[in-house]
Amino acid sequence: MKERETWKNGLEFLFSCIGVSVGLGNIWRFPYICYRNGGGAFLVPYFLFLAMIGIPQLLLQFSYPQYSSSGPAKAWVCCPLFKGIGYAMILTNSVISLYYNVIIAWTLYYLVNCFTLNLPWSSCDNIWNTDNCYFRTSEWSSMTGNASSYDTSVSEEKILKTNETVSATDGKTATEEFWTYNVLQLTDGIETMGTLRWQLLLCNFSVCVIVFLCVFKGIKLSGKIMYVAATVPYLFLTILLVRGLALDGALMGLKYYFIPRWGELLRSAVWFDAASQVIFSLGFGTADHIILASHNKFHHNIYRDAMIVPVVDAFTSLFSGCVIFVTLGYMATTFQLDIDKVVTDGPGIAFMVFPEALSTLPFPQIWSTLFFLTLLVVGLDSRIVMIQVLTGSLSDLYPGLFRSRVSWTSAVVCLVTFLLGVPFVYQGGMYVLQLVDWYIASVALLLIVFLESSVLSWLYGSQRLSEDIAVMIGYPIPKFWQVFWRFITPCCILVVWVMSLVKHKPVTFGGEAYPVWSVGVGWIISLLPLMPLVGNIILTLLKQEGNVTQRLQQSIKPLPEWTRNLQSDQNSGPNGDILLSS
Known part of the structure; x- marks a missing residue:
């Protein structure tokens, strides 16, 4: 049987982690949340939670898959009772990947339309435009x-x-009408799905093909691609920032972005948004970092990488915000608007507000191409790892069948996700996407992250986890990380989860409520990832013998498969130096 692949060097792993952490949310979510929650003042809770949740949880997520050389489907043999956590992560990842691919398809659609003599969203003279x-x-x-x-x-x-x-x-602006009436061709509601948008279907298929070409050779190919994919967006963003700083109103935009409004810190919502941004931006609960760490050599220094990745992610969010807000400041100045009128969240800033601003500049095709190329690359970074979570999990579960057939496995996974994503490219697909996105993280995802942190630190043991890390990196880590794992990090995550349930509201789109039946479907979607978790607990306890206490004790003991992976590192030291045998 073919051995499990490992990264050629540590940089491939590091760049892959940066690529999957730096996603679309850094560009279109963080700037708005920072502005809405006190500007520069928001950075206080954000960096606080980065230290309390982001770094400790990422170090934990790097540790057990590298120690066992197993992805989410197998690594949880360290605590069989909660092996369903791994399956829940895989299921969550699968659902998100279906509509994430469509979001990248939108970006590709815009990118293709940048190569026209006149940008189609820069005028009202098109067939889809209305009188208003x-x-x-x-x-x-x-x-x-x-x-x-x-x-x-x-x-x-x-x-x-x-x-x-x-x-x-x-009325609507030209960019709004292009988005609503051309890209989406939006229907009146989720009850009316309309017809298939073949242009988006083609873009969706093209994205799947691109992703397949990046993963069909396994991590040996994707690791090299990440060198480019994780760095090129910074080049594009820098070019856009330099251009933006030369525009009228740029400094005003930066002031709106960064000037602290300290009074906002008295609102609990600000702290909730800061913690949520850290958790979702770093991709906890979807097994992305777990599958990447499982391909590490046994002695790779994950402690160092766990410090680097969250800091790079935070820097990228701040940097992207500067790019966005210098442009929003320019819009406010040029159009004589309050900046509040042009600041928006989510897809709105990427597919309506920013394209409108760029279309007013000289040579708008160039700046629009750079922007949508940036979105495309950061989206593909995350999408590549999502596919690797699925292919890697199949290889772990059935190594004899899938490990030696990486290309075919990747092709099948890409094809299946493409087919399952077809409903999202109907005219009413945006309503479906909003429904799934709204509910998939409302209950299950945060609970999965909380259980991961709690089970590993309390049942497997924070002391044992620290010892495992010390064996891998060659030196002991400070004991205060055990305090974070056992108390601070899970408590913070639990509070965020409870607050998300308290603040939860039924899904809406454009201010309109969804029909009752669709809300019920949404709750089914939100609970779906928890089914394998609950099912595995029941089955594991039934397999054991004795009373309830004895069954529980047996169920939390690591299985014999929980062994260190020495593979190619069995003759190497903690830093990868070859040891001379006697």
Whole structure:
């Protein structure tokens, strides 16, 4: 049987971890959350939770898969009673990967449309535009005289001749209409799915093909690709930032982004958002880092990497925010708007607000291409690892069948995820995507992260975990990490989980509530990852003998398979230096 692959060197692992941590949320979620929750003041709870949750949990996630050289499907033999945690992670990852692929497909669709003589979202003269479409320009602002009125055409001549204006609440910008009526061709609700958007289907398939070409040779190929994929976005973002700083209003945008509003720290929601951003940005609960660490050589220094990855992730979020807000400041200045009117969250900033700003610059095709290339690359980084979680788990469960057939396994997984993602590219697919995204993290994901932290630190044992890490890296880690694992980190995660349940509201889209039946489907989706967890606990206890206490004691003992993986490292020292045999 073919041995499990390991990274050629530690940098491939590090760049892969950075690639999967730095995702779309860093660009379109963090800037808005930072601004909404006190600007620079938000950085206080954010970095606090980065130290209390991010680094300790990531170190924990690196440790047990590297020690066992097993992914989420096998590593939990360290505590058989909770082996279902690994399966729950895989299931959560699978659901997220279905619609994450579609989000990347949207990006690809925009990228293709950047290679046109006139950007299709920069005018109201297209077949999909309505009578209430408008395109904001500096001339528009000066001619209308304020930000609350606009003309229904981009034609300056028509503005001068007719001066036909209408309240801005009655219309949509050209970029909004391109997004709603061209990209999505959105229906009235989830009850009306409409027809298949073949352009998005083609983009979705293209993304699957690109991902397959990155993973079909296993980590030997994907590790090398990550060198480029994890670094190129910083180059693109830097170019966009330099260009943005030269625009009018750029400094105003940065002030809105960074000036602290200390009073906001008195709101519990700010602290909740900070903790949630750390947990979701680092990808806890989806096994991404677990599958990557499982391919490490036994003596790889995970302690060092666990310090680096969260810091790089935080830096990227801050840096991306600078790029976004210098552009939003430019929009506010050019269109004579309050910056509150152009700041938005999620896909809105990526597919409506930012493209609108870039379309007003000289050579808009260049800047739009750079922006959507950035989104495409950071999205592909995460998507590549999502596929590796599935292929790696299959290889761990059935090594004789899948480990020597990496290409075929990758092809089948990519094809299946593509087919299961078809509902998301219907005209009503956005409603389905919103429903799944809203509920998949509402209950299961945070609970999975809490159980992972608690089970490993209390049942497997924080002292034993520290000793395992010391054996791998060659020196003991400080004892205060055990305090974090046992008390601080799980308590913080538990509080976030409870608050998420308390604050939870039924899903809406555009302010409209979903029908009752779809909310019920949403709750089924939210509880779906917990089914293998509960089922495994029941089956494991039934297999044991004795009374309840004896069954529990037997069920939390590591199985014989829980052994150190020495593979190619059995003759090497903690730093990878070859030891001379006697």
